[in-house]
Amino acid sequence: MQVTMTVNGAEVTRDVEPRLLLVHFLRDTLGLTGTHWGCDTSNCGTCVVLVDGVPVKSCTALAAMTSGHEVRTVEGLADGAALDPVQQGFMEEHGLQCGFCTPGMMLTARALLDRNPDPDEAEIREAISGQICRCTGYATIVRAVRWAAAHPATEEVRA
Amino acid sequence: MQVPAPFEYARATSVADALELLERHGPEARVLAGGHSLLPMMKLRLARPDWLIDLGDLAELRHLIRDGDWLRVGALTTHADLLASAQVGRLLPIVHDAERVIADPVVRNRGTIGGSLGQADPAEDLSTVCDVLRARVVITGRAGERVIGMEEFHRGPYETACEQHELITEVRFPVRPRSGSAYEKVERRVGDWAVAAAGAALVLADDGTIADASIGLTALGLSGLATDAAAVLLGTHPSEEVFAEAGRLAAAASSPVEDQRGPVDYKRHLAEELTRRVLRSAAERAGAGALTAVQGG
Ligand SMILES: Cc1cc2nc3c(=O)[nH]c(=O)nc-3n(C[C@H](O)[C@H](O)[C@H](O)COP(=O)(O)OP(=O)(O)OC[C@H]3O[C@@H](n4cnc5c(N)ncnc54)[C@H](O)[C@@H]3O)c2cc1C
Ligand code: FES
Ligand code: FES
Numbered sequence: 001m002q003v004t005m006t007v008n009g010a011e012v013t014r015d016v017e018p019r020l021l022l023v024h025f026l027r028d029t030l031g032l033t034g035t036h037w038g039c040d041t042s043n044c045g046t047c048v049v050l051v052d053g054v055p056v057k058s059c060t061a062l063a064a065m066t067s068g069h070e071v072r073t074v075e076g077l078a079d080g081a082a083l084d085p086v087q088q089g090f091m092e093e094h095g096l097q098c099g100f101c102t103p104g105m106m107l108t109a110r111a112l113l114d115r116n117p118d119p120d121e122a123e124i125r126e127a128i129s130g131q132i133c134r135c136t137g138y139a140t141i142v143r144a145v146r147w148a149a150a151h152p153a154t155e156e157v158r159a
Numbered sequence: 160m161q162v163p164a165p166f167e168y169a170r171a172t173s174v175a176d177a178l179e180l181l182e183r184h185g186p187e188a189r190v191l192a193g194g195h196s197l198l199p200m201m202k203l204r205l206a207r208p209d210w211l212i213d214l215g216d217l218a219e220l221r222h223l224i225r226d227g228d229w230l231r232v233g234a235l236t237t238h239a240d241l242l243a244s245a246q247v248g249r250l251l252p253i254v255h256d257a258e259r260v261i262a263d264p265v266v267r268n269r270g271t272i273g274g275s276l277g278q279a280d281p282a283e284d285l286s287t288v289c290d291v292l293r294a295r296v297v298i299t300g301r302a303g304e305r306v307i308g309m310e311e312f313h314r315g316p317y318e319t320a321c322e323q324h325e326l327i328t329e330v331r332f333p334v335r336p337r338s339g340s341a342y343e344k345v346e347r348r349v350g351d352w353a354v355a356a357a358g359a360a361l362v363l364a365d366d367g368t369i370a371d372a373s374i375g376l377t378a379l380g381l382s383g384l385a386t387d388a389a390a391v392l393l394g395t396h397p398s399e400e401v402f403a404e405a406g407r408l409a410a411a412a413s414s415p416v417e418d419q420r421g422p423v424d425y426k427r428h429l430a431e432e433l434t435r436r437v438l439r440s441a442a443e444r445a446g447a448g449a450l451t452a453v454q455g456g
Contacts (some may be wrong), residue, residue: 046324062168126264130264131263
């Protein structure tokens with residue numbers, strides 16, 4: 001079947017099997033390997049992408065279901081050389097070690113900040129509670145998101 | 160890599176179109192809502208439909224409407240929609256209690272109330288919530304719609320009164336004055352399915368006595384409501400004693416099984432303790448003053 005969707009601002013159309021999961025469509029069909037793929041059981045959250053601005057576990061969605069919608073992956077966070085404040089925050093506050101959970105964490109953080117520009121620690125922890133990080137102990141991820149909240153400047157430059 | 164077996168896919172453009180697609184594609188066609196129960200089952204080959212009829216575009220099934228003494232919730236309303244609604248929190252606090260502990264915020268963005276009821280997993284939190292609130296389910300088929308109570312809707316684990324060629328289109332919750340409700344769940348870790356959970360709703364009469372009560376248990380082997388436990392509450396003033404008795408009766412009505420989430424005696428203990436706790440919160444929310452240790456009943 002044919003699917004058409006907007007991925008990071010560009011429209012893409014591909015022929016796919018109905019059973020193709022969104023995570024494999026992004027990684028294998030489009031070559032956007034920034035979206036990671038882990039547990040395959042909607043538990044770890046590394047596969048999170050934004051669909052119409054809302055975080056979704058892409059291992060538990062079909063590419064077919066996303067046809068006609070807007071998808072944003074980690075590749076769509078930076079604007080050219082200008083990092084998203086969330087990416088900058090993960091750098092400044094050591095929000096990652098191995099980096100496996102990072103794409104999903106950053107997209108959930110982006111969606112949280114779009115909805116609530118000044119989240120407190122409890123709100124950040126709640127937002128990322130469906131995602132697992134085996135390295136950081138989460139403290140630095142929370143600090144990274146707080147950093148991004150405190151430095152929305154890059155965002156203004158982009159707009 | 161877990162991938163579903165091959166199937167055909169169609170996206171419904173209206174409720175009528177969905178019903179027509181279900182009929183056309185025969186007994187192995189299934190509807191797809193959020194996909195957060197069905198797709199995992201298909202990956203594991205626990206479900207193997209030939210056709211998926213995607214309801215995702217049916218905005219007409221994603222609504223929350225106050226309609227007199229009822230709150231009407233469209234089948235495609237997501238867990239996140241329910242949690243975001245202040246009206247739901249105010250009128251039916253048990254729904255927010257449950258939603259806060261269903262899966263995690265990302266899963267809640269996709270999972271729907273219709274899918275939860277349609278899945279009919281014995282550990283599904285919203286099934287208990289609907290039982291306790293005496294919700295009514297609207298089932299639509301090509302011949303029209305019928306509105307049924309939860310006792311008729313449930314047919315057992317993974318089985319409901321919604322036939323393969325029909326759709327759950329709405330869930331209706333009665334909104335009752337001087338009522339209060341609550342839900343509490345014990346889970347192994349944040350976002351997991353219940354080890355055990357309990358829900359309760361109380362309606363108070365003008366003299367402060369309990370005029371109506373319902374108690375439900377999740378993952379504890381009870382189908383429907385714990386009627387004996389609720390019956391001891393009727394006509395009494397809310398009190399620790401009578402709630403303790405209801406807790407004992409709810410535990411007696413449960414028949415939990417041992418699994419990786421815990422042994423039978425632990426689960427039975429949870430049935431008792433959680434029932435007491437939800438009765439306390441439900442009474443408080445219904446406007447009963449502080450509970451006294453001894454009160455006439
Ligand atoms: C990691 C994880 C953790 C979870 N934890 C919990 C938890 O703690 N508590 C809990 O209660 N749930 C939990 N869930 C389940 C979650 O709530 C699901 O989203 C929900 O059970 C199913 O909703 P859905 O819209 O995704 O349904 P789908 O997966 O799309 O459908 C489920 C079933 O219902 C049928 N169906 C769907 N919509 C309709 C309709 N309108 N009419 C008729 N049939 C329909 C489908 O054909 C299918 O058989 C969890 C899920 C995941 C992935
Ligand atoms: S790979 Fe999707 S949640 Fe783990
Ligand atoms: S940085 Fe390694 S899992 Fe999070």
